[in-house]
Amino acid sequence: KNEVEQSPQNLTAQEGEFITINCSYSVGISALHWLQQHPGGGIVSLFMLSSGKKKHGRLIATINIQEKHSSLHITASHPRDSAVYICVGLSGSARQLTFGSGTQLTVLP
Amino acid sequence: EPEVTQTPSHQVTQMGQEVILRCVPISNHLYFYWYRQILGQKVEFLVSFYNNEISEKSEIFDDQFSVERPDGSNFTLKIRSTKLEDSAMYFCASDAPWELENTGELFFGEGSRLTVL
Numbered sequence: 001k002n003e004v005e006q007s008p009q010n011l012t013a014q015e016g017e018f019i020t021i022n023c024s025y026s027v028g029i030s031a032l033h034w035l036q037q038h039p040g041g042g043i044v045s046l047f048m049l050s051s052g053k054k055k056h057g058r059l060i061a062t063i064n065i066q067e068k069h070s071s072l073h074i075t076a077s078h079p080r081d082s083a084v085y086i087c088v089g090l091s092g093s094a095r096q097l098t099f100g101s102g103t104q105l106t107v108l109p
Numbered sequence: 110e111p112e113v114t115q116t117p118s119h120q121v122t123q124m125g126q127e128v129i130l131r132c133v134p135i136s137n138h139l140y141f142y143w144y145r146q147i148l149g150q151k152v153e154f155l156v157s158f159y160n161n162e163i164s165e166k167s168e169i170f171d172d173q174f175s176v177e178r179p180d181g182s183n184f185t186l187k188i189r190s191t192k193l194e195d196s197a198m199y200f201c202a203s204d205a206p207w208e209l210e211n212t213g214e215l216f217f218g219e220g221s222r223l224t225v226l
Contacts, residue, residue: 033215041198043152043217086152095140095157096165102151 002028004089006100013107019074021103023087029098032070033088034061037102046072048090077107111135115201115218123226125190130221132184132201138216140204141184143176145169145197146220152200158184191225198222 031050087100
C-alpha cells in the first residue's frame with residue numbers, strides 16, 4: 001500500500017521567515033504533487049515533481065528520489081501563504097493518488 | 110484561464126437517496142478524478158478515469174459509487190444510496206497526458222459539498 005507522510009502537521013511562522021514542509025513517500029510512488037488548499041476549501045496545484053527541483057515565484061519544491069523525500073520551501077513568507085499544503089504521491093500509469101495529511105501553515109504579520 | 114467546474118456547490122439529501130455530482134473538466138484533458146474530503150480529515154482519492162473507463166479506484170469506491178462521462182464533456186459521480194458517512198466535500202480534477210503537457214498540473218474544481226441527513 002502506498003503511503004505519504006508529511007511533517008510538520010502544523011506550522012506557525014512570522015512574516016518573512018523561510019518555511020520548509022517535508023514529505024516522505026513509499027516505494028511505488030513515482031512522482032509527487034504539491035497542492036495548496038485555501039481556507040475556503042478550494043485546491044490549487046503548485047508543482048508536480050518526478051525529479052530535481054522546480055521554482056515558481058517564492059515557492060521551491062525539491063525531490064530526492066533515492067531518499068524518497070520531497071520538500072516544499074516558501075521564501076519570504078507572507079500571511080497570504082497561510083493555507084494547508086498537501087503532498088500527493090502518484091503511482092502507476094493509471095494515476096492512483098495517495099494524499100498526505102496536510103500541513104496547516106499560518107503566517108503571522 | 111481554463112478551469113474545472115463542479116455542480117452543485119452544495120447538496121443536502123436524505124439518507125438512502127441517490128445523488129449525482131457533476132463536473133466539467135478542461136476540454137483537452139483526458140484524465141479525470143474524483144476525490145473527497147470529510148470535514149476535518151485529509152483528502153481521499155476515490156477514482157481515476159481515462160478513455161471512458163475507470164483506470165484506478167480506491168477501497169472507498171465501492172458498489173454504491175459509479176462514474177461516467179455521458180456526453181463527452183460532463184464527468185459525473187453517482188452515489189446510489191447515500192449514507193451519513195458520505196457527507197463530505199467532493200472534488201473533481203483533470204489533467205492532460207504527460208506526453209502533451211509535461212507540467213503535470215492537476216486542475217481542481219471548487220468542490221461539491223454533500224450533506225446527508
